[in-house]
Amino acid sequence: MSDVAEASSSGGETSQTGAASDQMWIVGIHMTKFGKRPDDDVVDLASEAALGALDDAGMTVKDVGVLAAGNLMYAAHGVGQMLQKQIGQTGIPVYNVVNACATGATALRTAIMSVRSGEADVGLAVGVEKIAGAGLLSGGSRASDSPTWEASGRFGAVASTDGRIGTEIMPGVFAQIGMEYGHRYGGADFELFARISEKNHANSVLNPLAAYSKAMSLEQIMGDVMIAYPNTRPMCSANCDGAAAAVVVNGTTLKKLSLEQQRRAVKVSASVLTTDPWEEACQILPNVNTLTKNAAETAYEAAGVGPQDLDLVELHDCFATAELVHYDNLGLCSEGGAVDFFESGAPFRDGSMPVNVSGGLESKGHPIAATGIANIWEVATHMRGEAGDRQIEGAKVGLAHVIGLGSACGVHILERAA
Amino acid sequence: MGEAIPLVDYLVLGNDPHLEANECVACGARFFDRRNACASCGAINSDGSGFKRVELPATGELTAFTIVSFAAPGIEVPFVAGVVKCGGTSVRANIVNVSPDPEHVATGMQVSLTTFGIGEDSEGTEAIGFGYEPADEELRITDDAIEKAEANS
Numbered sequence A: 001m002s003d004v005a006e007a008s009s010s011g012g013e014t015s016q017t018g019a020a021s022d023q024m025w026i027v028g029i030h031m032t033k034f035g036k037r038p039d040d041d042v043v044d045l046a047s048e049a050a051l052g053a054l055d056d057a058g059m060t061v062k063d064v065g066v067l068a069a070g071n072l073m074y075a076a077h078g079v080g081q082m083l084q085k086q087i088g089q090t091g092i093p094v095y096n097v098v099n100a101c102a103t104g105a106t107a108l109r110t111a112i113m114s115v116r117s118g119e120a121d122v123g124l125a126v127g128v129e130k131i132a133g134a135g136l137l138s139g140g141s142r143a144s145d146s147p148t149w150e151a152s153g154r155f156g157a158v159a160s161t162d163g164r165i166g167t168e169i170m171p172g173v174f175a176q177i178g179m180e181y182g183h184r185y186g187g188a189d190f191e192l193f194a195r196i197s198e199k200n201h202a203n204s205v206l207n208p209l210a211a212y213s214k215a216m217s218l219e220q221i222m223g224d225v226m227i228a229y230p231n232t233r234p235m236c237s238a239n240c241d242g243a244a245a246a247v248v249v250n251g252t253t254l255k256k257l258s259l260e261q262q263r264r265a266v267k268v269s270a271s272v273l274t275t276d277p278w279e280e281a282c283q284i285l286p287n288v289n290t291l292t293k294n295a296a297e298t299a300y301e302a303a304g305v306g307p308q309d310l311d312l313v314e315l316h317d318c319f320a321t322a323e324l325v326h327y328d329n330l331g332l333c334s335e336g337g338a339v340d341f342f343e344s345g346a347p348f349r350d351g352s353m354p355v356n357v358s359g360g361l362e363s364k365g366h367p368i369a370a371t372g373i374a375n376i377w378e379v380a381t382h383m384r385g386e387a388g389d390r391q392i393e394g395a396k397v398g399l400a401h402v403i404g405l406g407s408a409c410g411v412h413i414l415e416r417a418a
Numbered sequence B: 001m002g003e004a005i006p007l008v009d010y011l012v013l014g015n016d017p018h019l020e021a022n023e024c025v026a027c028g029a030r031f032f033d034r035r036n037a038c039a040s041c042g043a044i045n046s047d048g049s050g051f052k053r054v055e056l057p058a059t060g061e062l063t064a065f066t067i068v069s070f071a072a073p074g075i076e077v078p079f080v081a082g083v084v085k086c087g088g089t090s091v092r093a094n095i096v097n098v099s100p101d102p103e104h105v106a107t108g109m110q111v112s113l114t115t116f117g118i119g120e121d122s123e124g125t126e127a128i129g130f131g132y133e134p135a136d137e138e139l140r141i142t143d144d145a146i147e148k149a150e151a152n153s
Ligand SMILES: [Zn+2]
Pocket: B024, B025, B026, B027, B028, B029, B038, B039, B040, B041, B042, B043
């Protein structure tokens, strides 16, 4: 791969597609139907996504030089190798990755870094999760109170603290994140958050792969079961089954592919991963803002584009309260201006900056490790002009964002090939 | 009556119950858990001298909250969970002695620390938890009042 190194050091040469040798490209990508998939196990879902992405790329598993597999629930079992045992044991390196809700984005970035380093010409990233009906995915260490109080853990707790010292459940954590934004800047109330959810549910009607593709009225959303104020059930992302996969190559490999493959290739202009830098309160209530701001800034700089250049954004609306703060964090509006940005109509699908035209995690569903690649599939599909009824016409540049508590943030900027 | 033990080791019981944080001697960052080093500046705490215990004020401002209506089994709902800023240091806690609805809880409200028993173990030792209640006594409600309201509804 000496030509790659040369291209990097000389600032990059270009091919007929405008591709520098060290430029990364998505040449195949696939998302499964999200929802309840009772007849499919985690390997079935991963296989469907991986084989779909390879088919889309016009490749087979024999072309793949590195596999990055993201999964949370079976993390200890090596889902990458489980997948290989079904679709092809070719002896290539496998990286099994876990990074909370940023797991899929981390898998993609791992494949990208491997190809960029010269370890492989073709990388495959898969994210898969099987959690339909899993209920609350955190909290509830409560059942384990012992018969005598005994201090344990880093806080010297004599009993479990979930529900006694705040809440550990995700709907509650993200509710506070939205409420804190409202406290700081004003204008954010229950109804506003519910209207964000109404927008995303309306978008989902055009997405046949969404777990729930049903519009909901504001009254329905606000009147549904309250989980953690101000998040009612439809304002929470749905636990479901699903997978997504992507095939990545560098510019050198792209040049060897057919003109049709080159035409459909989607440029990865930025692939960024951050964690949360220490700030006051960040270990009290997770700070999802600073690491997202940092990731977005780094990504815009790497891609040489700004938020004003984006034609669509898929951001991590794990809860309606989260979407609001990320308008601000991704620089889609001025600081503190997220409520006005929403009120202006900008993030609606006919607005100036469509956000979550897929329906978002609230309706599309959130199979955790699949989400970070599924968001990229959505943006890439618009870049290719293949999004059917929900196509954002003429989309050239898009951004996909995910955040996993703990925290990890992935931001990818994609651009149309030509 | 048996002894009392705090729910967490950063709650200090006695006549004047309060919370204590571990403050980094080098940079002033505050934490509530046992520290190996400072997550802010990296100062190492190998011999325990890297951090000092500091008392937090018993009052603060509610900067974020949620009303949890759906929780793991065994957790009574609804309850108010939030973040209270006490003299520049944020604390995670429940907001107690208040009606758990958005008409009675708001960010920006002043709250003050309170403690309460959460149960006795088999040896009669009572564990003491903490929460914050509205500083404005008119917004406060007692357990009796909540029960009465529930009985009437
Ligand atoms: Zn420090």
